[in-house]
Each structure stands twice: as structure tokens, then as C-alpha cells.
């Protein structure tokens with residue numbers, strides 16, 4: 001059983017043969033397309049996968065991925081955490097033709113056996129669960145009340161206000 005920080009690619013044929021569970025973490029920063037859609041790429045995705053050979057002789061990657069994504073709430077524009085858990089069921093194929101021949105209800109990715117990229121297996125499904133319009137579930141002011149001090153917000157804004165006053169004065 002592989003745990004801890006996972007390599008980007010694994011030999012899935014070995015996993016099929018010994019039937020072991022792959023469990024560990026993939027850094028969020030490795031999901032480049034996902035990272036363009038989220039506010040912070042710190043953290044990691046906890047992955048549990050098994051690879052098994054189906055009757056069709058094709059190999060599927062089946063399991064779960066869990067993480068917490070940082071998104072900008074579209075109501076208050078503060079960063080919010082969204083816990084995400086997805087089911088993975090992806091068929092590994094050798095080329096685009098095999099991919100096109102898969103039943104329409106199954107997900108597939110093209111791999112160069114015996115290696116497969118873990119980010120390739122997971123990234124599309126993670127992107128699909130992102131809400132179109134992320135919003136705090138609680139009213140925004142309730143969520144913010146505890147950790148955002150009005151005082152500190154004003155302090156960060158005030159220097160700019162003073163700066164613009166100065167610029168205006170100099171311009172006169």
C-alpha cells in the first residue's frame with residue numbers, strides 16, 4: 001500500500017496484478033487546470049484508488065478523492081472553503097479510437113501503459129464539481145463575523161485613501 005505523498009505517475013499494471021490499494025495525497029498545485037479556477041493552490045487531494053481489470057480486458061481506476069478548495073464567494077467576494085468528495089470510475093485506454101468507442105456513460109483517459117498520471121484520472125472530475133456560482137451556505141456576514149475585524153479592514157484601506165488625498169493636493 002502506497003501512502004503519503006503520491007508520485008504524479010504510477011505503474012497501474014502492478015496495482016492490477018497485486019490488487020493493492022493506492023492511498024495518499026497529491027498536491028493541489030499539480031492540478032494546473034483546476035488551479036486556474038481556485039483562489040489558493042495550497043493543500044492536497046487525498047486519493048484512494050484501486051485498479052482492476054474488467055471482463056472487457058480494459059483496466060478501470062475506481063475510488064475516491066477528497067479535498068478542500070478555496071473559492072471566492074460571489075456574494076461577498078471573501079475566500080471560502082468548499083469541502084469536496086468525488087467518486088472516481090475511469091477507464092484507461094490506449095488511444096483516441098478506444099476512447100471514442102467507450103459507452104457514452106463511462107469516463108475514459110488515454111494512457112501510455114504501464115504508467116498513468118494520477119492528476120489525469122482525477123482532475124476532470126474535480127473541475128466538474130466546482131459550483132458555477134460559489135456562495136457561502138450561511139449568510140455571508142455570519143461567516144465573516146468571527147474572523148474578520150472591521151478595524152483591520154479599515155486600516156488596510158485608509159493608507160490608500162490618504163495617498164489619493166496627497167496626490168490630489170500635489171496636483172493642485
Ligand SMILES: [Zn+2]
Nearest residue numbers: 073076136140
Ligand atoms: Zn460570502
